[in-house]
Amino acid sequence: MTREKTDFWVGLFILLGLIALVFLALRAGNMSAFSFAPTYRVHAYFDNVGGLKVRAPVKSSGVVVGRVAAIGFDNQRFQASVALDLDAQYEFPTDSSVAILTSGLLGEQYIGLTPGGEDKNLADGGTIQMTQSAVVLEDLISKFLYDSAEKEGAGPAAK
Template sequence: METRAIDWWVGIFVLLGIAALVVLALRVGNLSGFAYDSGYVLHADFTNVGSLKTRSPVKIGGVTIGEVTHIGMNPKTYMANVTMRIEPSIKLPIDTGASIYTQGLLGEQYVAIQPGGMPQNFKSGATITLTQGAVNIDQMIGQMVFSKAAGSGKSSGNQ
């Protein structure tokens, strides 16, 4: 085979490899997630973050508007401190609430934002105070079983 044709083929081969890597990065690995780098930062303290992870989505009404960048522990209040980056075009009133919900029964957890109605908006670095932590299914089942047991105990006592 001619040398020139080989050079061409090798060039195409290397370009194909680079193209594959770029597509993998953008389409599969979501490297475009750094779009939120320009966003502003909000904090929120939760009693329980469940299985929330960094890079979990932050949503309003199901639409993703940011992502969780850091999860830490507040040593004074013993609450889980979640740091989020929010898209700069979304301004949130200062009485906005945040909850941790689960997508479906087994899906991943995300931060759901309930916008408030106050005229002032959060500035970057502010902390959301109205929060509701993740629902602990174990605890819920425990309570249900306990109340069931208590209920049946009462009814058998009446007989």
């Protein structure tokens, strides 16, 4: 009888350990939001999405209000198409704007949503018109280097 009781507790401990391991794996993989809360989908178009990934957070005032559902390319606009699933409890005006932001200097990218001032709210299937693409660090560095090289080159020629 004691052997069976010990086997039961060991089995229960292993099962709880496996559940905890799965939970941590989902949490680390940004998949922990398996919520069944209602959402609505809106679309936004960007010239450059940088390193934005599906399931990246959509934040407004630092609060996660949704997730990136899909990223694709629109052949008519020749822009990146991003589908956002926003939680139904958060309503945003139709003139809201979105920008692709980076947490920290080299951190992960997310969507920053800034509410507008319209009375009418975004609906399922709506489009956010005002977008700001991702800032590419390589472009900033090259722009800085070329600008400083032009200033150095123009200085002696002017004398």
